[in-house]
Amino acid sequence: MPANLPPEAKAKLAKYSEARTLEEKIRALEEFISAVPKHKGTENLLLWARRRLAELREELETRKRKKVGGGPSFFVEKSGAGQVVILGPPNSGKSSVLAALTNARPEIADYPFTTKAPQAGMAIFEDVQIQLVDTPPIIPWEPESPVNSRILGLARNADAILLVFGLDDPAIEDTVRATLRLLESRGIVLSPRKGVVRIVKVRGAGGIKIRGEGRLVGITEDDVRRLLAGYRIYSAVVEIDGEVTVDDIEAAIISHRVRKRSLALLNKADVAGAREAFARAAGILKSEGIPFKLVSALKRRGLEDLPRALFDMLGVVRVYTKQPLGEPSPTPLVLPRGSTVLDVAERIHKDLARKFKYAKVWGPSAKYPGQRVGADHVVSDGDVVEIHAG
Numbered sequence: 001m002p003a004n005l006p007p008e009a010k011a012k013l014a015k016y017s018e019a020r021t022l023e024e025k026i027r028a029l030e031e032f033i034s035a036v037p038k039h040k041g042t043e044n045l046l047l048w049a050r051r052r053l054a055e056l057r058e059e060l061e062t063r064k065r066k067k068v069g070g071g072p073s074f075f076v077e078k079s080g081a082g083q084v085v086i087l088g089p090p091n092s093g094k095s096s097v098l099a100a101l102t103n104a105r106p107e108i109a110d111y112p113f114t115t116k117a118p119q120a121g122m123a124i125f126e127d128v129q130i131q132l133v134d135t136p137p138i139i140p141w142e143p144e145s146p147v148n149s150r151i152l153g154l155a156r157n158a159d160a161i162l163l164v165f166g167l168d169d170p171a172i173e174d175t176v177r178a179t180l181r182l183l184e185s186r187g188i189v190l191s192p193r194k195g196v197v198r199i200v201k202v203r204g205a206g207g208i209k210i211r212g213e214g215r216l217v218g219i220t221e222d223d224v225r226r227l228l229a230g231y232r233i234y235s236a237v238v239e240i241d242g243e244v245t246v247d248d249i250e251a252a253i254i255s256h257r258v259r260k261r262s263l264a265l266l267n268k269a270d271v272a273g274a275r276e277a278f279a280r281a282a283g284i285l286k287s288e289g290i291p292f293k294l295v296s297a298l299k300r301r302g303l304e305d306l307p308r309a310l311f312d313m314l315g316v317v318r319v320y321t322k323q324p325l326g327e328p329s330p331t332p333l334v335l336p337r338g339s340t341v342l343d344v345a346e347r348i349h350k351d352l353a354r355k356f357k358y359a360k361v362w363g364p365s366a367k368y369p370g371q372r373v374g375a376d377h378v379v380s381d382g383d384v385v386e387i388h389a390g
């Protein structure tokens with residue numbers, strides 16, 4: 001439902017989006033929240049605004065703490081082909097999954113809140129390593145808990161998310177729903193169907209340009225222009241992804257949402273009643289378009305094809321480079337899906353990209369072995385590429 005804000009609230013939001021410092025943003029958002037009339041139509045907007053305010057305040061706190069010596073950081077430096085963060089409620093088996101897929105040996109115990117800090121391990125898929133990060137549990141039923149913020153901060157920075165739910169949870173449906181809601185309220189969208197909007201303001205009089213793979217639902221491009229003009233945004237690129245509603249556009253003014261590829265593990269397949277709990281959880285995940293899998297970390301069942309699933313979630317391809325007359329390198333370069341042979345050259349050396357003439361390609365993206373291609377040829381996973389420069 002469109003919020004239909006009074007001009008005063010719109011002006012405050014415009015002030016927020018123009019604010020430069022953290023303090024200014026916090027003040028503007030506080031003023032915005034008090035200027036918004038409280039009713040059904042503004043519920044979502046207020047929810048996002050309050051969460052965003054909580055995040056900004058926390059950021060301010062963190063900065064202050066850092067200045068006086070710093071508290072514990074939850075940041076885990078990425079390594080390998082990509083980083084997958086394991087997320088889930090207490091005692092669902094997150095650490096058991098890390099232990100089953102990597103050589104890490106986290107503490108595993110039959111009580112909640114065993115894991116106190118993130119711990120990483122490397123899963124192996126063919127010739128690449130994928131970093132898995134086990135985390136302390138999120139508390140889906142206490143969305144405002146500060147515990148959640150630090151963990152979700154990790155998730156926001158990750159390349160993909162592995163959810164773990166325990167089929168021994170008698171309220172598994174509520175837990176799954178609350179978890180997805182918690183993530184969304186912090187700007188992390190897992191469902192490929194939900195709309196994600198990014199508004200990139202542009203200087204000058206460029207107007208509003210709408211781009212991306214998404215689809216506007218219930219609004220026209222002109223509606224979007226009018227809506228943004230109400231927030232004094234006249235010149236911006238609006239990237240849309242998924243099914244985008246008015247709400248999604250307003251959310252994008254307040255906070256930056258991101259979509260993460262994900263997989264949900266419905267763990268503890270071995271417990272009594274697991275089948276029935278699986279069916280209930282699966283119903284929700286299916287309706288959200290989130291892939292899921294029945295596993296038992298304890299009995300090591302259903303985990304065989306997980307390394308491949310993790311690799312697929314990263315959205316990357318492996319490319320093996322070779323010198324003319326030489327053998328392909330045994331270790332691949334890992335690049336984002338959609339990368340070109342020029343990107344491959346760039347990754348090897350900037351000079352090589354500058355002097356690029358053509359490339360020869362063997363493998364899935366080549367029409368025939370050794371096909372000669374230009375700079376914009378898109379590489380596939382498993383390609384062998386030979387760069388020719390002049």
Ligand SMILES: Nc1nc2c(ncn2[C@@H]2O[C@H](COP(=O)(O)OP(=O)(O)OP(=O)(O)O)[C@@H](O)[C@H]2O)c(=O)[nH]1
Nearest residue numbers: 091092093094095096109113114115268296297298
């Ligand atoms: N029956 C059964 N028990 C499991 C399975 N996976 C984990 N467990 C048990 O569930 C309990 C919790 O496992 P952990 O791996 O510590 O769970 P966690 O999600 O990391 O827990 P926190 O760190 O406290 O959030 C332990 O007693 C595990 O042995 C499973 O597939 N089947």
Ligand SMILES: [Mg+2]
Nearest residue numbers: 094095114115
């Ligand atoms: Mg744990």
